[in-house]
Amino acid sequence: MTGVTIGSAAKATSVKVPTIRYYEDVGLLPRAPRTDSNRRLYGPDELARLRFIRHARELGFEVDDIRALLALQSxxxxxxxxxxxxxxxxxxxxxxxxxxxxxxxxxxxxxxxxxxxxxxxxxxxxxxxxxxxxxxxxxxx
Amino acid sequence: MTGVTIGSAAKATSVKVPTIRYYEDVGLLPRAPRTDSNRRLYGPDELARLRFIRHARELGFEVDDIRALLALQSxxxxxxxxxxxxxxxxxxxxxxxxxxxxxxxxxxxxxxxxxxxxxxxxxxxxxxxxxxxxxxxxxxx
DNA sequence: CCTACATGCTCTAGTGACTAGAGGATCAAG
DNA sequence: CTTGATCCTCTAGTCACTAGAGCATGTAGG
CATH class of the missing domain: 1.20.5 (Single alpha-helices involved in coiled-coils or other helix-helix interfaces)
Structure with missing residues (x-):
């Protein structure tokens, strides 16, 4: 059960906390596993994915495009x-x-x-x- | 008081009709003078301004930037x-x-x-x- | 252990820059 | 004179966030 909280994930990836939750909502990120007290946990793979998403967004790709790009990988x-x-x-x-x-x-x-x-x-x-x-x-x- | 209708203005500038009205709403365009039957009229200056706005938007300038640019012009x-x-x-x-x-x-x-x-x-x-x-x-x- | 207070949660609503649609008036062509 | 295009205003929807309310939980100092 390792992983960092959403706050540290935000710091590590330069994606804001509510934006991370939003990405989960719209399915760009898998539903994060939770601690006993219902807090989201992020591992290195999720951080990588977040960094990827952020960068792709900066490049002007829409969320749907990014979904497609992510699909390529998996x-x-x-x-x-x-x-x-x-x-x-x-x-x-x-x-x-x-x-x-x-x-x-x-x-x-x-x-x-x-x-x-x-x-x-x-x-x-x-x-x-x-x-x-x-x-x-x-x-x- | 010559001038073209919003439809022709749209065609002439490649800015869509509702978008032209929207630009008037948010103050990028002066309130257009109206015909007796309340239709907007556009002269060459307004068309030029519309073309400018459209292009600036395509270049990624935000509406506020454009407002600033237009203000500087005057x-x-x-x-x-x-x-x-x-x-x-x-x-x-x-x-x-x-x-x-x-x-x-x-x-x-x-x-x-x-x-x-x-x-x-x-x-x-x-x-x-x-x-x-x-x-x-x-x-x- | 208690108190701050930072951080987390969910949910709703607001933003920018349009875009679409309802419902009604008016104009131009046949 | 009727039909269909165009116009009007108004409200609501879109995308990708962003902000805030209201409450729960975690952490550090005394």
Whole structure:
């Protein structure tokens, strides 16, 4: 019966206490075993999972995506077809995201450069964003 | 008092009709003037503003950020410091995300490769993302 | 052993940024 | 003149949390 309390788990993973409980509620974490006095206990595996979830969320994956990613891990001798499909579609999504983040990066850099000139009168963020908005498909920065 | 209806405004800016009304509610757009029959009217300036808002949202700026950016626009003789700060912090975050996504990308690629050979047993997405999560400040890989 | 008080529990409600739907008015086309 | 699209307001739902109430339990100091 080893394991740490939800508070230490929160500290260890940078996921807040109520968020951990929320993840259990929505099934991203297995129902934690409890002490005699009904407190949740977390072992190293759960902490790893939590860190994974946190990071994936930071990367913008939705809870459902994360559920899928977690599923990939826990089916080690399944036929590969399905796993491959999930991984593949995630890869596509990840690549898409990298693309648009790179576009955003260069645009933000451009904004900052423009601002360096010192006066908003010459600052073109608004102009830039508005114009850019017209070419809906970011045809490569 | 020319102007287009909310429907055409939506089409012209790719912002959905209810979202336009929502932006008015929360003060990102001025209250639109109305026709005799109470319908909202939008002129070119409002369309521009809508396009700006949409794009800024796509870039991940929060409504409050956008409010700040729009406010700055109307004080043109001010220095750019604040705009610069907003953009800069977004840039940092964006770079951080790109890093992580690249790590995830190569892990997914590795998985797919592994799958091709028929086994998923050595899938390490969790490990990879989890470890990556620990170096909060990405001290250059 | 007793008292603080921190931490845990459950439950409900609030947040941001929309999105969907009900129920009704108005406009444009045939 | 009717039909269907579009508009109006209003309420409620979504996702992923986040905050708070109200109560139980654990831990440290005196």
């Amino acid at each position: 089916e080690p001798q399944q036929t590969c077809t399905e796993v491959d499909a999930i991984a593949r579609s995630h890869l596509t999504e990840v690549e898409r995201r990298i693309e648009s983040l790179l576009a955003l990066k260069s645009e933000l850099e451009r904004m900052i450069k423009g601002c360096k000139r010192g006066r908003i009168a010459q600052c073109r963020i608004i102009e830039v964003l508005q114009n850019h908005a017209q070419c809906a498909h970011h045809p490569r920065g | 004080e043109p003789q001010q220095t750019c410091t604040e705009v610069d700060a907003i953009a800069r912090s977004h840039l940092t975050e964006v770079e951080r995300r790109i890093e992580s996504l690249l790590a995830l990308k190569s892990e997914l690629e590795r998985m797919i490769k592994g799958c091709k050979r028929g086994r998923i047993a050595q899938c390490r997405i969790i490990e990879v993302l989890q470890n990556h999560a620990q170096c909060a400040h990405h001290p250059r890989g």
